[in-house]
Amino acid sequence: GTPKYSGMVEDCCCDYEIVDRLHKEVLYPSLQELVKTSFFRYFKAKLWCVCPFWPDDGMCRLRDCSVCECPENEFPESFKKPNRLPLNDLVCQEGKPEAAVDRTLDSKAFRGWPEIDNPWTNDDETDNESKMANHRNEMTYVNLQLNPERYTGYTGPSARRIWDAVYSENCPKYLSQESCQEEKILYKLISGLHSSISVHIAADYLLDEATNMWGQNLTMMYDRVLQYPDRVRNLYFTFLFVLRAVTKAADYLEQAEYNTSNPNEDLKTQSFIKQLLYNPKLQAACPVPFDEAKLWKGQSGPELKQKIQHQFRNISALMDCVGCEKCRLWGKLQVLGLGTALKILFSDDDQQNLGQTLQLQRNEVIALMNLLNRLSESVKFVHEMGPTAERISEGH
Ligand code: FAD
Numbered sequence: 001g002t003p004k005y006s007g008m009v010e011d012c013c014c015d016y017e018i019v020d021r022l023h024k025e026v027l028y029p030s031l032q033e034l035v036k037t038s039f040f041r042y043f044k045a046k047l048w049c050v051c052p053f054w055p056d057d058g059m060c061r062l063r064d065c066s067v068c069e070c071p072e073n074e075f076p077e078s079f080k081k082p083n084r085l086p087l088n089d090l091v092c093q094e095g096k097p098e099a100a101v102d103r104t105l106d107s108k109a110f111r112g113w114p115e116i117d118n119p120w121t122n123d124d125e126t127d128n129e130s131k132m133a134n135h136r137n138e139m140t141y142v143n144l145q146l147n148p149e150r151y152t153g154y155t156g157p158s159a160r161r162i163w164d165a166v167y168s169e170n171c172p173k174y175l176s177q178e179s180c181q182e183e184k185i186l187y188k189l190i191s192g193l194h195s196s197i198s199v200h201i202a203a204d205y206l207l208d209e210a211t212n213m214w215g216q217n218l219t220m221m222y223d224r225v226l227q228y229p230d231r232v233r234n235l236y237f238t239f240l241f242v243l244r245a246v247t248k249a250a251d252y253l254e255q256a257e258y259n260t261s262n263p264n265e266d267l268k269t270q271s272f273i274k275q276l277l278y279n280p281k282l283q284a285a286c287p288v289p290f291d292e293a294k295l296w297k298g299q300s301g302p303e304l305k306q307k308i309q310h311q312f313r314n315i316s317a318l319m320d321c322v323g324c325e326k327c328r329l330w331g332k333l334q335v336l337g338l339g340t341a342l343k344i345l346f347s348d349d350d351q352q353n354l355g356q357t358l359q360l361q362r363n364e365v366i367a368l369m370n371l372l373n374r375l376s377e378s379v380k381f382v383h384e385m386g387p388t389a390e391r392i393s394e395g396h
Contacts, residue, residue, distance in 0.1 A: 010233055011185070012240045014286040019236060020383050022285055027243070028380055030276040031373040037269040039258040040370065041145045044363050045332050047101065051321035053165065098206060099152040099324045101142055144333075144370060147326055149197070150204030150214075154324035162322055166190055166315050182295055185241075186308055190315065192238025193334055195231040196378040198224040203381050218385060222393035226386055235382065237290075238338075239375040244290035245341035246372055250277040252358045256365065292345040305346065312339060330374075337371025340364040 005016040034040055167190070202221035207213045225231045246253065254277060258269040296305050316335050322328040340360065347358065360368075 004229060005232060005236070009236045009240055011181075011188075012237060012290050013288050014240055016236065018285050019240065019379065022282055023376060023379055023383075026279050026281050027276070028376050030272055030279075031369070031376050034269070034272040034276065035370055035373045036145060037258070037272065038260045038262065038265055039269045040366055041143055043142050043144050043329075043333055043366050043370070045140055045142060045329055047140050047142075047325055047328055047332075053318065053321055098150075099154060099326050101140075101325045101329055102146040103140060103142060104146060142329060147329060148204065149200045149326075149330040149374060151201045151206050151217075152324050152326050153206070154322075154327045158323045159327075162318055163194065165318055182304055182308055185295070186311060188234045188237050189241060189338055191231060192234035192236075192241075192375070193338065195225050195235040196238070196375050197330070197334075198231075199235070199378040199381050200374065203377075203385075216385065218389035219393055221381075221385065222389045225382070226389055227393070232382060232386075235375065235378055239372075239379050240286075240289040241345075242337065242341045242368070242372045242375060243286075244288065244292065245344040246368060247277060247282070247289070248292075249344045249358060249360070252360065253277060253365065256360075290345075296346070309342075312342065333367045334371045334374065336364060337367035337369075340368040341371075344368075 008015045009019065167187075199221060202217045202224065204214060205217035205220065207215045207217065225235075253273055254270075258266045258273070260266055260269075296302070298304070316332075316339060319328060319331040319335050322331045343360075343364075344358065
């Protein structure tokens with residue numbers, strides 16, 4: 001194990017050893033099964049990038065990087081020749097096979113759930129602007145199993161700019177003493193997600209382009225995540241936060257319809273959900289993975305919540321600027337998943353009656369469970385491979 005991490009996960013109600021054990025015995029196996037079901041493996045996303053920031057040099061405006069095959073004359077000259085990014089960044093990430101999204105799927109797999117806005121996200125399906133740009137409004141259904149989150153080659157100023165904006169524009173005070181607990185939580189969620197993305201890149205890396213050999217890159221995991229214990233802690237924190245949202249919404253999730261027009265498959269989905277949500281081991285060892293009741297207590301609670309909601313929506317909007325299609329897919333999914341967790345934990349409604357008042361879109365439920373699974377994979381990888389990675393990298 002990683003003895004470095006022991007005791008209670010900061011701001012959570014569960015300790016590292018318990019998380020690792022529970023995880024191995026209960027959570028990881030059932031999540032792995034769950035995300036393979038047809039209900040959970042199809043995600044609906046608007047993958048066209050309509051980046052509201054950096055309009056003139058957005059890399060995702062490059063024609064070859066776009067998802068839709070638009071006629072070239074639709075693109076203003078300035079989009080074709082962005083002049084602010086350095087030349088080496090003009091190599092279109094989406095021209096790389098590993099960055100492209102595989103769209104092979106069964107078109108009947110997706111049926112409607114209620115479409116209710118989430119105040120935490122910017123998944124502007126009904127946004128006026130996107131309505132006008134009709135082809136850009138198109139939703140794509142993606143089979144997530146065919147598109148694992150892994151190394152895509154997306155890097156350089158374009159990727160850096162997104163992360164910088166996510167951190168500096170949206171959680172500017174995270175390091176200062178004044179920053180209140182709620183803002184720290186937003187920072188930790190983003191940092192935990194970032195760790196998880198880095199872990200997936202390192203766990204499934206293109207080691208040799210010539211022979212198309214994929215494998216683990218433990219040095220990279222060390223360089224990007226393990227050498228910063230905070231990033232590991234934030235990963236555990238984010239995992240527990242999302243787990244808490246899922247268990248809090250258990251009654252809702254249990255009663256939800258997992259309808260894919262395949263009764264056998266749907267029964268299976270339902271039973272995986274139950275296995276996960278009402279697991280006696282989980283309830284005994286970690287009944288409340290995160291205690292949200294203590295937040296937003298101060299006088300400025302409502303105001304603060306609005307502010308953080310606004311910040312999170314900005315982060316969500318930034319996902320449209322991610323210049324690599326597969327990264328955009330997972331970025332959007334995971335931010336929607338976090339937004340869903342925030343909605344479950346911090347909805348204004350009477351928390352006692354959450355089961356009656358909570359309403360989630362189908363896509364939100366899919367994002368939430370897939371996010372939890374991604375975080376769970378990262379926790380497992382860090383726990384199992386962390387010590388080896390540290391040994392290699394610290395040179396003993
Ligand atoms: P980056 O990961 O870009 O980090 C930038 C800076 O952020 C670091 O220098 C550090 O100061 C800070 N930082 C890093 N990690 C943390 C943390 N956990 N907590 C707090 N601060 C941190 N690439 C892929 O290959 N596959 C993908 O699926 C993929 N998905 C992406 C999704 C999104 C939304 C974005 C924005 C990028 C994605 N990328 C993906 C790119 C990838 O995340 C990196 O940006 C890229 O690999 C370059 O890495 P880097 O080492 O320069 O550091």
